[in-house]
Amino acid sequence: MLSKSTKYALKAVLFLAVNSSENSKVMVKDIAKPINVPQAYIAKLLQKLSKENIISSSRGPKGGFYLSEGDRQHSVLSIIIAIEGEKKLTNCLLNLKKCNEFKPCPLHNKISSIRSELLQSFGEMKIDELSQEIKAAQAFLPL
Amino acid sequence: MLSKSTKYALKAVLFLAVNSSENSKVMVKDIAKPINVPQAYIAKLLQKLSKENIISSSRGPKGGFYLSEGDRQHSVLSIIIAIEGEKKLTNCLLNLKKCNEFKPCPLHNKISSIRSELLQSFGEMKIDELSQEIKAAQAFLPL
DNA sequence: GACAAAACATGATAATAATCATATTTCGGA
């Protein structure tokens, strides 16, 4: 449903939400280990997220990745889109060039409203909110 | 959201639902062309579906693929599962080894009910029903 | 029974996604 890359990215961002701040940055090797993701690979993903302003970073000694207050207001959806693009989620399920109700594929009417809900739900989930739940041990990060 | 293979398979089965019957089988080249899918590839997928008893086939001259009355009662979900397996749809979104409400990942509570609805919806969509809509020109197959 | 038409089976190639490796830039601190 979500690509491996997207899952990795979400885990990393949530990890940063819990374990980093403006003055306590964390470097990739200290992210990769606890979330159990190949270091060189998550490094690439983090750079991409950084370039898309989903997360923040600074170079050099005492540098690393972190979430600014602004970063914490981003949604899960924005991360999904940053990594795998919007189309994966909104394309027609049978690959009609455009998904709309005027020339729908046979699955459209049955599924499109649920899919919208799903998207909306992803859009409403803010990183900040999710990290609260992790801190409160109401939710858990894998590995 | 669905793999290319799954989309191809769904298109092919719906095409058969509209254009085949017990005594009017259609061979892969006459399926591949109208649904615009590589012939050798859809051939493999059709064989898989046939082996899983989602569709029917017979060999030799005057042979081909078709849907029996029973085949028409299959759901979209059964096709998705036949092609890409169930796990793709039910796995934890962040890859916890098991997805459940007792040790949920941060996305679980927000998403799992919508995801169940989506699965249920796929399960309730029967091939027969969808083919009615295509015949009534209320829905359209791509390419 | 011979023949040809079809599905079936198997393996080879190509495209994409995931992983690994290495060089370059930036920046804090001695």
Add this chain to the structure above:
DNA sequence: TCCGAAATATGATTATTATCATGTTTTGTC
């Protein structure tokens, strides 16, 4: 101002998915 620590950039390798190609079996027809 020099050094090393970090992100950044780029490219190479591997694994998975999609695509292509070719041979084998079944079966209706003559």
